[in-house]
Amino acid sequence: MNILKTLCAINAPSGEEFRMKEFLIDYISSSKYWWKKKPKLIYGDGFQDNLIVVFGKPQTAFVAHMDTVGYTVRYDKELIPIGSPVSETGYKLYGEDSIGEIDCLLHKNSEEYNLSYIYKRLIKPGTSLSFKPDFKSNEEVIQSPYLDNRLGVWLLLKLAESMEHGIIAFSCYEEHGGGSVEFITKYLYERYNIKQIIISDTTYVTEGIKHESGAVISLRDAFIPRKIFVDRIRALAKKHDVKHQLEIEESGGSDGASVQKSPYPVDWCFVGPPISNIHSPYEIVNKNDIFATLKLYELIMQNIK
Amino acid sequence: MNILKTLCAINAPSGEEFRMKEFLIDYISSSKYWWKKKPKLIYGDGFQDNLIVVFGKPQTAFVAHMDTVGYTVRYDKELIPIGSPVSETGYKLYGEDSIGEIDCLLHKNSEEYNLSYIYKRLIKPGTSLSFKPDFKSNEEVIQSPYLDNRLGVWLLLKLAESMEHGIIAFSCYEEHGGGSVEFITKYLYERYNIKQIIISDTTYVTEGIKHESGAVISLRDAFIPRKIFVDRIRALAKKHDVKHQLEIEESGGSDGASVQKSPYPVDWCFVGPPISNIHSPYEIVNKNDIFATLKLYELIMQNIK
Amino acid sequence: MNILKTLCAINAPSGEEFRMKEFLIDYISSSKYWWKKKPKLIYGDGFQDNLIVVFGKPQTAFVAHMDTVGYTVRYDKELIPIGSPVSETGYKLYGEDSIGEIDCLLHKNSEEYNLSYIYKRLIKPGTSLSFKPDFKSNEEVIQSPYLDNRLGVWLLLKLAESMEHGIIAFSCYEEHGGGSVEFITKYLYERYNIKQIIISDTTYVTEGIKHESGAVISLRDAFIPRKIFVDRIRALAKKHDVKHQLEIEESGGSDGASVQKSPYPVDWCFVGPPISNIHSPYEIVNKNDIFATLKLYELIMQNIK
Numbered sequence: 001m002n003i004l005k006t007l008c009a010i011n012a013p014s015g016e017e018f019r020m021k022e023f024l025i026d027y028i029s030s031s032k033y034w035w036k037k038k039p040k041l042i043y044g045d046g047f048q049d050n051l052i053v054v055f056g057k058p059q060t061a062f063v064a065h066m067d068t069v070g071y072t073v074r075y076d077k078e079l080i081p082i083g084s085p086v087s088e089t090g091y092k093l094y095g096e097d098s099i100g101e102i103d104c105l106l107h108k109n110s111e112e113y114n115l116s117y118i119y120k121r122l123i124k125p126g127t128s129l130s131f132k133p134d135f136k137s138n139e140e141v142i143q144s145p146y147l148d149n150r151l152g153v154w155l156l157l158k159l160a161e162s163m164e165h166g167i168i169a170f171s172c173y174e175e176h177g178g179g180s181v182e183f184i185t186k187y188l189y190e191r192y193n194i195k196q197i198i199i200s201d202t203t204y205v206t207e208g209i210k211h212e213s214g215a216v217i218s219l220r221d222a223f224i225p226r227k228i229f230v231d232r233i234r235a236l237a238k239k240h241d242v243k244h245q246l247e248i249e250e251s252g253g254s255d256g257a258s259v260q261k262s263p264y265p266v267d268w269c270f271v272g273p274p275i276s277n278i279h280s281p282y283e284i285v286n287k288n289d290i291f292a293t294l295k296l297y298e299l300i301m302q303n304i305k
Numbered sequence: 306m307n308i309l310k311t312l313c314a315i316n317a318p319s320g321e322e323f324r325m326k327e328f329l330i331d332y333i334s335s336s337k338y339w340w341k342k343k344p345k346l347i348y349g350d351g352f353q354d355n356l357i358v359v360f361g362k363p364q365t366a367f368v369a370h371m372d373t374v375g376y377t378v379r380y381d382k383e384l385i386p387i388g389s390p391v392s393e394t395g396y397k398l399y400g401e402d403s404i405g406e407i408d409c410l411l412h413k414n415s416e417e418y419n420l421s422y423i424y425k426r427l428i429k430p431g432t433s434l435s436f437k438p439d440f441k442s443n444e445e446v447i448q449s450p451y452l453d454n455r456l457g458v459w460l461l462l463k464l465a466e467s468m469e470h471g472i473i474a475f476s477c478y479e480e481h482g483g484g485s486v487e488f489i490t491k492y493l494y495e496r497y498n499i500k501q502i503i504i505s506d507t508t509y510v511t512e513g514i515k516h517e518s519g520a521v522i523s524l525r526d527a528f529i530p531r532k533i534f535v536d537r538i539r540a541l542a543k544k545h546d547v548k549h550q551l552e553i554e555e556s557g558g559s560d561g562a563s564v565q566k567s568p569y570p571v572d573w574c575f576v577g578p579p580i581s582n583i584h585s586p587y588e589i590v591n592k593n594d595i596f597a598t599l600k601l602y603e604l605i606m607q608n609i610k
Numbered sequence: 611m612n613i614l615k616t617l618c619a620i621n622a623p624s625g626e627e628f629r630m631k632e633f634l635i636d637y638i639s640s641s642k643y644w645w646k647k648k649p650k651l652i653y654g655d656g657f658q659d660n661l662i663v664v665f666g667k668p669q670t671a672f673v674a675h676m677d678t679v680g681y682t683v684r685y686d687k688e689l690i691p692i693g694s695p696v697s698e699t700g701y702k703l704y705g706e707d708s709i710g711e712i713d714c715l716l717h718k719n720s721e722e723y724n725l726s727y728i729y730k731r732l733i734k735p736g737t738s739l740s741f742k743p744d745f746k747s748n749e750e751v752i753q754s755p756y757l758d759n760r761l762g763v764w765l766l767l768k769l770a771e772s773m774e775h776g777i778i779a780f781s782c783y784e785e786h787g788g789g790s791v792e793f794i795t796k797y798l799y800e801r802y803n804i805k806q807i808i809i810s811d812t813t814y815v816t817e818g819i820k821h822e823s824g825a826v827i828s829l830r831d832a833f834i835p836r837k838i839f840v841d842r843i844r845a846l847a848k849k850h851d852v853k854h855q856l857e858i859e860e861s862g863g864s865d866g867a868s869v870q871k872s873p874y875p876v877d878w879c880f881v882g883p884p885i886s887n888i889h890s891p892y893e894i895v896n897k898n899d900i901f902a903t904l905k906l907y908e909l910i911m912q913n914i915k
Contacts (some may be wrong), residue, residue, distance in 0.1 A: 498691065500655075500656065511682065512685060513685030513735070524682070524734075524735075524736040525625070525786070526680060528787045528789075529624055529625040529627055529682075529692065529783075529786055529787065530625065530660060532626050532628075532738075533628055533659075534624050534695065551735055551736055553683070553684045553685065553690070553692040553735055553736050554684075554690070555680055555684075555691070562787075564782075565787060565788075565789040566787070566788055566789045566792060567789070567792065567793075568792040568793050568795065568796040568872060568873075569796075570656050570657055570658045570660075570793050572658070603661075
């Protein structure tokens with residue numbers, strides 16, 4: 001899982017996904033030769049920072065967002081959030097401005113600001129800061145900032161190795177306002193007649209969602225996907241004995257919301273591993289849940305047409 | 306009005322509109338032979354659970370949503386809302402899970418949960434529950450759960466009987482997050498050049514909107530339709546002496562919001578009867594308001610081109 | 611700047627932009643003969659109240675919204691807001707209903723209503739009221755209601771005088787719910803392959819944004835534009851020594867939000883002058899900030915392809 005460690009260390013909060021996109025283009029371009037089928041890569045002018053990877057004759061797409069939560073330096077020492085990061089004094093942040101590389105600390109509830117930074121010099125206004133990479137792994141679990149959603153990205157790279165027909169797409173802005181899966185949904189529907197999208201992302205451990213209980217299939221969060229489609233995913237997991245659990249929440253959301261509200265007749269379902277301490281530098285995932293999710297993705301890829 | 310009673314008893318909260326869609330396809334397929342003009346039915350693959358019915362050479366479309374508010378069973382005995390149902394302890398709910406049919410009671414503010422159910426057994430997580438059918442009618446009024454929006458659906462079925470040119474469309478997800486009229490607006494604009502949509506739905510009795518005061522033409526709710534278009538509907542009602550009242554609210558919304566925010570140059574106006582106790586099992590409507598609304602729909606059908 | 615005074619006096623709250631559109635069509639139709647290049651005007655059926663003006667072979671578009679905040683008369687003497695006007699007792703409002711012209715006063719926190727009007731007669735429900743024109747100018751500053759966004763409109767009319775290739779578009783509904791730039795983005799992308807939109811609007815004076823500090827380039831508000839695009843605008847301003855300042859806010863928004871969330875791969879950046887007392891009848895702008903903004907627009911027009 002070295003590649004997951006690398007993915008978690010790429011600095012790409014919402015609006016700056018280009019760094020992740022460039023890494024993925026390089027990675028896929030050099031890896032595809034030993035994949036089962038060589039895909040077509042779609043990106044560049046007219047695609048903003050999205051990356052779409054097409055295998056054979058696709059009927060279903062998997063979408064993972066590349067962006068992360070983080071902070072923007074405001075006018076003085078103040079920070080304002082990108083997305084909804086969990087913030088505690090002492091969290092290590094990093095970034096870069098025109099003066100140089102930055103390694104600073106987060107300060108919560110100072111006298112002056114709700115959120116600010118502690119650093120030896122002023123940081124240029126508008127600079128983005130992210131949680132500093134800190135990847136730890138043992139036999140059972142992984143702890144790292146940005147498992148949300150570098151784990152979703154990693155899962156699709158693993159899935160790609162054996163993909164013959166299908167699409168994996170890497171999207172932007174999930175953590176902050178959306179706008180990218182709106183485009184991807186349109187493009188995939190119009191160009192490839194894709195009417196089914198699996199959201200490859202991570203979700204919250206809650207009173208009903210536990211570590212080591214398998215892949216999460218979400219029946220609903222703030223949005224409700226079409227029951228007929230979600231039931232097909234559930235039936236598949238059941239038939240093939242893939243360890244899974246059902247999410248039923250009133251709040252929260254994913255790129256599925258963008259598919260739901262798009263003017264295209266595309267069904268969606270969230271499938272992914274549960275994470276604790278989500279949006280903090282200490283996100284934790286159980287390895288068995290990762291493998292159960294991958295197994296379910298493979299079954300979807302082969303069976304949902 | 307037996308058909309309205311039947312419509313109100315179909316279990317189809319947001320995400321499960323397929324049951325209403327199937328009923329409507331059957332009903333229209335068998336009724337169209339005695340309608341003034343036989344329409345074309347559009348549905349199925351590529352249309353999710355939407356149903357579009359086209360008569361002649363249409364210039365204006367009427368849209369009624371099929372879904373209702375309700376509840377989803379969460380992990381234990383907890384319920385979470387679908388849309389914004391009014392909830393009181395003792396309300397009768399029904400549904401079905403893999404064990405069998407369910408007839409249970411709503412419990413508000415139990416020790417453990419904000420909303421939960423009272424039943425002889427545990428209900429499978431993810432099961433949807435709706436208000437139990439309870440249709441009452443006298444000479445003046447009708448009381449039933451789900452007049453919102455089975456009344457809007459019924460009005461369009463009545464309108465269809467004499468329709469020569471026009472579209473009636475049945476949509477999904479109005480009560481919970483939208484996403485269906487976004488598609489319908491796109492389809493109707495691109496395929497039929499429809500630039501005018503009448504929202505056939507029910508609205509609130511308020512200090513300015515009364516029972517027995519006629520069809521409601523909404524000048525605004527949370528969204529503001531284009532004055533030039535709404536004024537045409539107002540002028541039509543006035544010219545033909547249709548009893549009507551003007552809604553001017555700061556909040557609330559309808560599928561009109563989805564038309565408004567769509568990237569298509571389509572005007573919209575809400576026209577429908579007022580309801581009291583809306584989103585409870587005891588919704589009440591005055592029959593004269595229903596007939597005034599139907600009369601206004603017929604005038605719009607004939608005159609707004 | 612007589613034309614700016616005229617623009618500020620046109621009554622066109624959200625939903626009634628047609629009055630501004632008609633003025634602009636007349637103004638542009640008679641002015642274009644002495645402009646550097648005669649543009650094509652696009653409006654009318656299928657465009658709602660939007661107005662699109664195309665010069666040569668465009669690659670970048672500038673969008674200014676025509677609508678303003680205001681009030682709608684509710685059922686009795688109550689007023690409800692259109693957009694987010696700043697309200698104080700005594701503010702002068704004007705409008706027109708079927709009885710005649712109206713000149714009234716705003717009343718905040720009366721015994722009965724949060725917002726209401728004081729007038730010699732009842733005003734017809736549904737009537738829109740706007741801040742009464744009151745334009746003042748000296749050598750340094752301009753004070754007037756509706757500098758937001760008649761100043762953005764004025765800036766594009768000035769820019770048009772020397773435009774050879776580009777688009778200026780005048781949009782609706784920015785102050786209240788959007789829905790117009792969604793269409794404009796689609797139209798410009800599909801018809802002219804426009805992938806870059808500059809939002810010509812006004813913004814707030816805050817602790818980081820000052821009068822007389824130049825054109826505001828927004829790095830973010832509630833939404834975050836793509837860094838790669840915004841950095842190009844920043845670099846241009848820097849290279850050509852245009853006085854400018856960077857906005858970095860957590861809240862607020864513009865038509866840029868509609869571009870961001872559209873399903874089209876179009877970049878956007880907000881560039882405009884800062885205003886104090888925004889959304890009140892006493893909006894104030896510094897003239898040097900207007901000229902710095904115009905200078906930056908000209909540079910963008912010539913250099914961003």
